[in-house]
Amino acid sequence: MSIQVDSITKSYGSQLAVNQVSFKVQTGEVVGFIGPNGAGKSTTMKIITGTLPPDSGSVSINELSALDHQMEIRKLLGYLPEHNPLYLEMYVREYMQYVAGIYHIRGKAASDRIAQVIEMTGLSPEMHKKIGALSKGYRQRVGLAQALIHDPEILILDEPTSGLDPNQLVEIRSLIAGIGKEKTVLLSTHILQEVEAICDRVMIINKGEIVADELAETLMEQGESKTQTIHIELEKLTDPQIWGKLLFVNHVKSLGENQFLLETHEMRDVRADIFNFAVSQGLTILSLSLKKKSLEEVFREITRH
Numbered sequence: 299m300s301i302q303v304d305s306i307t308k309s310y311g312s313q314l315a316v317n318q319v320s321f322k323v324q325t326g327e328v329v330g331f332i333g334p335n336g337a338g339k340s341t342t343m344k345i346i347t348g349t350l351p352p353d354s355g356s357v358s359i360n361e362l363s364a365l366d367h368q369m370e371i372r373k374l375l376g377y378l379p380e381h382n383p384l385y386l387e388m389y390v391r392e393y394m395q396y397v398a399g400i401y402h403i404r405g406k407a408a409s410d411r412i413a414q415v416i417e418m419t420g421l422s423p424e425m426h427k428k429i430g431a432l433s434k435g436y437r438q439r440v441g442l443a444q445a446l447i448h449d450p451e452i453l454i455l456d457e458p459t460s461g462l463d464p465n466q467l468v469e470i471r472s473l474i475a476g477i478g479k480e481k482t483v484l485l486s487t488h489i490l491q492e493v494e495a496i497c498d499r500v501m502i503i504n505k506g507e508i509v510a511d512e513l514a515e516t517l518m519e520q521g522e523s524k525t526q527t528i529h530i531e532l533e534k535l536t537d538p539q540i541w542g543k544l545l546f547v548n549h550v551k552s553l554g555e556n557q558f559l560l561e562t563h564e565m566r567d568v569r570a571d572i573f574n575f576a577v578s579q580g581l582t583i584l585s586l587s588l589k590k591k592s593l594e595e596v597f598r599e600i601t602r603h
Contacts, residue, residue, distance in 0.1 A: 300322060300323060300324050300325065300358075300359075300360060300361075300482065301321075301322065301323040301346060301357070301358075301359060301452060301482060301484065302322050302357065302358040302359075302361075303319060303320055303321050303322070303342070303345075303346065303355075303356075303357050304320050304355055304356045304357070304358075305318050305319070305320050305354065305355040305356075306318075306319050306320075306342070306345055306352040306354070306355030306356070306357065307319075307352060307353050307354045307355055308338075308341050308345060308350070308352050308353050309353055314506055315338050315341045315506055316338040316341050316342055316345070316352070316506045317338075317505075317506040317507050318355070318507070319338070319342060319355075319503070319506070319507065319508055320355075320508070321501060321508060321511060323482055323484055324482065325451075325480075325481070325482050326478065326479060326480070326481075326482070327478065327482060327483070327498050327499055328474065328475065328478035328483040328485070328496055328497050328498050328499075329483065329484050329485070329497060329498065329499045329500070329501060330485060330486075330487065330492075330493035330496075330497035330499070330500045330501070330514070331343070331484055331485065331486045331501050331503065332486065332487065332488075332490065332493060332500065332501070332502055332503070332597065333486075333502055333503035333504055333601065334504060334601055337503045337504050337505060337506065337601075338503050338505075338506040338507075339456070339486045339503055340379075340380050340456055340486070342503065343377075343379075343454050343456050343484070343486065344379075345357060345364075346359075346364065346454060346484070347364075347375055347377045347454055348364045348365065348368050348371060348372070349377075349379075351365065359371045359374055359375065359452065360374065360451070373401070373448065373450075374450055374451045374452055375450050375451075375452050375453075375454060376445035376446055376447075376448065376450035376452070376453045376454070377445055377453075377454045377455075378441045378442055378444075378445045378453075378454070378455045378456060378458055379441075379456050380456040380457050380486075382437060382438060382440075382441035384429050384437060384440060384441065385429065386428065386429050386430030387428060387429075387430060388428065388429055389425075389426065389427065389428050389429070390416070390421055390424060390425045390426070390427060390428075390429060390432070390440060391412065391416070391425050391426065393429060393440065393444070394412045394415065394416065394440075394443060394444065394447060395408060395412060397444045397447050398411060398412060398447050398448070401447065401448040403447070403448060411447060411448075411449070412447070415443045415446050415447055416443065418443075418446065418473060419439045419440075419442050419443045419446070419470075419473065420439060420466070420469055420470075421436065421439050421440065421443060424436050433461070434460075434461030435461045435462040435463055435466050437461070438458070438459070438460055438461050438462060439462075439466075439470070441458075442455070442458055442470065442473075446477075450481070451481055451482065452481065452482040452483075452484075453474075453477060453481060453482070453483045453484070453485075454484050454485075455474070455483065455484070455485040455486070456485075456486050457486060457487055457488070458470065458474065458485055458487070459471070459487065459489060459492060467489075467492070471492060471495055471496050474496055475495075475496040478496070478498075485497070490592075490593045490594045490597060491593075493514065493593055494514060494592075494593050497514055498513065498514060499511070499512065499513055499514060500512060500513075500514050500517050500593070502597060502600055502601065504600065504601045509600055509601070510596075510600055514593070517593070517596055525548070525561050525562065525563055526561070526562050526563075526564065526565065526568070526588060527559055527560070527561050527588070527589040528559070528560045528561075528562070528568065528569060528572060528586065528587070528588055528589065529553075529557070529558075529559055529585070529586070529587050529588075529589045530557065530558045530559075530560065530572065530576075530583060530585070530586055531556060531557045531583070531584040531585040531586075532556040532557075532558075532576070532581050532582060532583060532584060533556070533581075533582035533583075533584055534556060534582070535555045535556055536555075536556060536581060538550050538552045538558060540579060540581075541558065541560055543575070544560075544571070544572065544575055546562045546563075546564045546568060546571070547560050547561070547562055548561050548562055548563055549561040556584075559589065560572065567588075569586055569587075569588070572586060573586060
């Protein structure tokens with residue numbers, strides 16, 4: 299089950315929100331869709347789900363036009379919007395029955411599926427409460443549950459973990475990662491560690507345009523910065539100035555009495571040179587490793603202009 303987006307454009311008055319955006323998401327992919335506030339993430343997701351028409355361009359879900367086959371496509375999609383719309387006066391289970399009915403799931407099939415989804419999303423302790431009495435984190439779980447109730451082939455999740463505490467984050471990330479093994483998942487989030495943890499691929503949108511679309515690991519190897527950072531831990535206290543004897547070291551940052559970050563513009567692997575130098579100085583290295591660039595660093599480099 300795939301999502302095909304072809305050259306979609308959307309303006310709000312004089313403001314161009316999305317500009318000629320194109321991409322494809324395949325079954326079994328969990329794709330992180332990230333960008334600064336106002337970059338066009340939510341607008342793009344609304345266009346994909348058919349809740350907002352594009353000014354130009356097209357979206358196909360499993361080769362069906364999103365505009366011409368809205369009823370068929372809504373059966374295939376599960377959507378959690380950024381502002382989670384819930385009926386606060388309804389009880390959790392009552393609301394799930396209501397949503398199941400919209401998808402024509404009734405009787406025992408509905409009861410079984412509701413029980414399954416409530417268990418999946420960790421709502422069991424709160425299932426007998428009114429939605430209005432729930433914390434923000436549990437309301438977000440209800441929103442995720444309603445997106446899953448009809449067992450859709452594609453999930454569009456806009457900020458799915460907003461408001462969750464650290465323990466809940468781990469549970470929901472695990473759930474999304476598991477779902478992504480069998481379904482197509484496109485999610486947006488401001489939590490970049492979340493993208494690193496569960497996404498196979500990352501798309502970055504900035505000022506309405508896709509500026510990066512790579513496998514997560516590949517993207518974190520890119521960026522404008524042409525430097526390497528090496529982390530070193532020594533056995534005993536050492537003067538940081540000793541690393542100045544290495545001509546290829548441009549900057550030294552001390553992380554404590556015996557840990558250092560060495561920055562170099564050399565793009566070759568300099569770890570052997572550092573190790574041999576340490577031995578020549580009578581230093582015992584406990585650890586020596588390249589410090590990989592974080593997704594946050596790459597994101598800031600790509601979107602800062």
